[in-house]
Amino acid sequence: MISVLENSPTLHWLGRQLFNRDDPAAFFDPLLERINPMWVQQYTPAMVTAIYNETADTKTFVLAPAKRWLGFEAGQHVSIGIDIDGIRRNRTFSLSSSPIRWRTDGTVTLTIKRLPGGLVTNWMHDHLETDTVIGLGDAFGDFRIPSPQEPVLYIAGGSGITPVLSQLETMAASDYRAPVTLLYFVRTQADVIAAEKLHALTGRWSAFTLKVYATSETETPQFLSDQHLDEVPGLAGRRCYLCGPKGLMDLANDLLYRRGISEDRIHSTFFSVPAANLDSGTLGGAVHFERSNLDVSSEGDAVLLEIAEAAKLSPRHGCRMGICHQCSCRKTSGTVVNRLTGKASGPGEETIQLCVSVPSGPVSIDI
Amino acid sequence: MKKMNETQLKELEQDLDTIRDQVIADLGERDARYIRRIVRLHRSLEVGGRVLMPFGFIPPVFIAATAALGISKIIENMEIGHNVMHGQYDWMNDTSLHSQTYEWDTVCTGDSWRRTHNYEHHTYTNIIGKDRDYGYALLRLSDDDKWKPAHSLQFINYVLLSVFFQWGVGLHELESERIRRREISVREKIPFLKDFFRKGGRQAFKDYVFFPLVTFPVAPVVLAGNVGANLIRNLWSSTVIFCGHFTQDAETFSEEECEGESKGHWYLRQLTGSSNFTGGKWMHVMSGHLSYQVEHHIFPDLPAHRYPEISEQVQAVCKKHGIPYNTGTFARQYSTVLKRVLGYSLPDRMRNRMLPEFSSAGAQS
Numbered sequence: 001m002i003s004v005l006e007n008s009p010t011l012h013w014l015g016r017q018l019f020n021r022d023d024p025a026a027f028f029d030p031l032l033e034r035i036n037p038m039w040v041q042q043y044t045p046a047m048v049t050a051i052y053n054e055t056a057d058t059k060t061f062v063l064a065p066a067k068r069w070l071g072f073e074a075g076q077h078v079s080i081g082i083d084i085d086g087i088r089r090n091r092t093f094s095l096s097s098s099p100i101r102w103r104t105d106g107t108v109t110l111t112i113k114r115l116p117g118g119l120v121t122n123w124m125h126d127h128l129e130t131d132t133v134i135g136l137g138d139a140f141g142d143f144r145i146p147s148p149q150e151p152v153l154y155i156a157g158g159s160g161i162t163p164v165l166s167q168l169e170t171m172a173a174s175d176y177r178a179p180v181t182l183l184y185f186v187r188t189q190a191d192v193i194a195a196e197k198l199h200a201l202t203g204r205w206s207a208f209t210l211k212v213y214a215t216s217e218t219e220t221p222q223f224l225s226d227q228h229l230d231e232v233p234g235l236a237g238r239r240c241y242l243c244g245p246k247g248l249m250d251l252a253n254d255l256l257y258r259r260g261i262s263e264d265r266i267h268s269t270f271f272s273v274p275a276a277n278l279d280s281g282t283l284g285g286a287v288h289f290e291r292s293n294l295d296v297s298s299e300g301d302a303v304l305l306e307i308a309e310a311a312k313l314s315p316r317h318g319c320r321m322g323i324c325h326q327c328s329c330r331k332t333s334g335t336v337v338n339r340l341t342g343k344a345s346g347p348g349e350e351t352i353q354l355c356v357s358v359p360s361g362p363v364s365i366d367i
Numbered sequence: 368m369k370k371m372n373e374t375q376l377k378e379l380e381q382d383l384d385t386i387r388d389q390v391i392a393d394l395g396e397r398d399a400r401y402i403r404r405i406v407r408l409h410r411s412l413e414v415g416g417r418v419l420m421p422f423g424f425i426p427p428v429f430i431a432a433t434a435a436l437g438i439s440k441i442i443e444n445m446e447i448g449h450n451v452m453h454g455q456y457d458w459m460n461d462t463s464l465h466s467q468t469y470e471w472d473t474v475c476t477g478d479s480w481r482r483t484h485n486y487e488h489h490t491y492t493n494i495i496g497k498d499r500d501y502g503y504a505l506l507r508l509s510d511d512d513k514w515k516p517a518h519s520l521q522f523i524n525y526v527l528l529s530v531f532f533q534w535g536v537g538l539h540e541l542e543s544e545r546i547r548r549r550e551i552s553v554r555e556k557i558p559f560l561k562d563f564f565r566k567g568g569r570q571a572f573k574d575y576v577f578f579p580l581v582t583f584p585v586a587p588v589v590l591a592g593n594v595g596a597n598l599i600r601n602l603w604s605s606t607v608i609f610c611g612h613f614t615q616d617a618e619t620f621s622e623e624e625c626e627g628e629s630k631g632h633w634y635l636r637q638l639t640g641s642s643n644f645t646g647g648k649w650m651h652v653m654s655g656h657l658s659y660q661v662e663h664h665i666f667p668d669l670p671a672h673r674y675p676e677i678s679e680q681v682q683a684v685c686k687k688h689g690i691p692y693n694t695g696t697f698a699r700q701y702s703t704v705l706k707r708v709l710g711y712s713l714p715d716r717m718r719n720r721m722l723p724e725f726s727s728a729g730a731q732s
Contacts, residue, residue, distance in 0.1 A: 012575075015576070017569050017572055017573060018573050018577065020470040020471065020569070021463070021470060023463075026463060027410070028410065028414075029463075030403065030406045030407040031407065031410050031411065031414065032409045034407070042462070042463060083399070084398050086395045086396045086398055086399030086400075086458075086459055087395075087398070087458060087459055087460055087461060088460040088461050089460070090460075125453040161601060181702070291485075291486070293479065293486070293490070313457075314454065314457035314458050314460070315457075315467070316457075316460065316462060316465045316467055316468065317460065326462070329467070363542075367467065
């Protein structure tokens with residue numbers, strides 16, 4: 001109803017004149033959320049409809065997003081927003097269900113493992129209840145099923161299985177004929193996430209081969225090795241998807257590279273910001289926050305968002321990994337290096353993302 | 368200003384920082400609930416006022432609608448807009464309550480206000496020549512300006528400023544007095560003026576064109592009610608703000624005495640340059656807690672609803688250091704503001720005779 005305001009340019013213009021904000025429909029949020037929290041306009045609300053346990057430290061949350069949510073493709077992730085102790089926390093997680101499920105019953109799932117010391121994951125495990133409404137961002141990410149069909153190899157570790165689950169279910173439902181192999185590394189058999197679902201898939205989808213390796217059940221840890229890869233038929237012709245802890249991904253990348261599989265046939269998805277190889281010799285410098293009239297120094301080991309927060313400023317921010325652009329602001333002078341791409345900015349005035357920018361020499365920021 | 372040596376100033380700084388740290392460590396759910404409740408109150412009053420206004424041809428409804436809209440604007444400007452733009456709720460990481468993006472329901476643009484108020488006024492509070500909020504470059508309120516015959520009519524200026532307060536605040540950054548003195552050119556102010564006309568136009572369009580037009584048959588009633596609501600907001604907010612720094616005992620400072628000042632000295636200046644007034648809970652909400660101007664000036668970025676809680680601690684710190692804590696009833700504080708405006712419209716000798724409390728031997732020393 002109210003989102004009509006956002007979709008018509010004329011109405012949107014009028015709304016901006018009347019309510020002095022770029023999201024005029026959200027002006028009514030404080031009243032609407034009292035009536036029905038699913039009518040909130042500032043973010044896309046999603047209701048938690050069910051929660052179930054996968055393993056001792058992993059739960060699956062079933063979410064029903066508001067109708068206007070745009071949907072996703074298998075393997076993509078979303079940013080969610082949750083208010084914890086008055087503070088809005090945004091975090092990114094992979095969707096573990098298939099888009100087909102969303103199209104048929106309007107729900108999606110997030111499968112989330114407790115992280116040691118993780119504020120949001122632990123809060124979700126301990127306090128998030130069904131019928132609560134949380135914020136859901138648009139889906140993003142290019143970890144996608146190959147089209148047209150090709151033989152595929154998945155190498156997943158621990159909770160890195162989540163985007164793979166979404167893809168496997170989608171492939172099974174669309175009658176994917178090319179061979180698909182999953183090498184799934186877990187610490188013990190009890191840590192297998194969605195075990196029932198995976199075994200059911202092997203039963204009804206003949207192209208699929210599942211191999212689960214428990215790394216910590218024998219005396220010497222079993223890590224990914226050439227031996228595991230030897231057991232994958234037609235490895236050289238496969239498109240490879242990696243998702244899991246950094247150690248496993250590095251190892252997999254290395255082994256595949258040595259078997260001559262080219263980089264463009266290896267897809268990885270990350271849970272945290274991958275730091276590009278930055279030449280630390282040129283990083284760091286005096287940072288001037290103009291509007292707050294604050295000067296601090298930087299060693300080049302922290303991004304501007306962290307530097308600003310250490311200086312007791314609270315810039316607006318979202319994902320903290322360079323995706324959502326909530327923290328974009330004006331750099332008025334100086335050069336910064338983008339931690340994702342390793343590229344340096346120009347020296348003049350431009351818009352930068354605080355959460356992935358590292359100062360390179362003295363910089364001035366308009367916050 | 369009370370003279371304190373650097374050791375004493377350092378101790379003052381530490382005492383106040385302790386209070387600040389306690390509040391910061393305690394921020395959370397309670398503060399978020401408070402500001403969201405106030406935002407809900409604002410939305411209810413605004414929606415209520417707008418919906419009732421077309422039925423304003425019934426006199427009691429007219430009064431109720433105008434009051435609802437006027438109070439909604441007061442709450443939005445004072446308790447929400449002013450405080451949010453000070454960054455008091457930035458820690459919540461809610462885009463609709465963030466200082467960098469908030470745009471309020473008044474003519475002054477958020478950006479202009481962040482420059483002139485957040486930065487200029489709060490950094491250089493009451494320093495004559497640097498804090499243009501002191502007298503708004505329009506009123507003579509201290510001996511630092513030499514008396515001229517034109518000043519004798521300044522009470523009229525004061526009334527006009529109060530009536531058109533939102534436009535005055537909106538134009539503050541134009542620095543018309545410096546343009547008159549040819550220190551700067553109008554050309555330099557063109558970007559500012561563009562923003563001013565855009566925002567001012569938007570505000571005028573909303574209250575004086577759009578809402579009267581969509582209720583065409585009763586347009587005059589709606590127009591009158593909207594003018595009334597803006598007037599209520601202008602008179603109240605200017606009055607509250609004048610009580611903050613222009614009361615009898617609020618001090619002014621010279622540029623020399625503040626040169627290269629320490630944090631402790633800055634605290635001392637904020638404490639002695641600001642003044643509070645007492646009242647009921649609604650009075651504090653309606654003034655955006657600027658009734659606790661002293662607390663606001665030492666901690667501009669702490670959520671304002673915390674000021675009443677820390678006021679006693681601040682008073683204890685003042686007492687310990689022998690610093691006056693300027694407060695009184697609203698009526699008393701406001702009457703001294705009027706006296707100051709009137710007093711400084713008179714030549715010095717006449718003022719000294721008629722209002723000796725404002726003579727340079729009195730409050731200013």
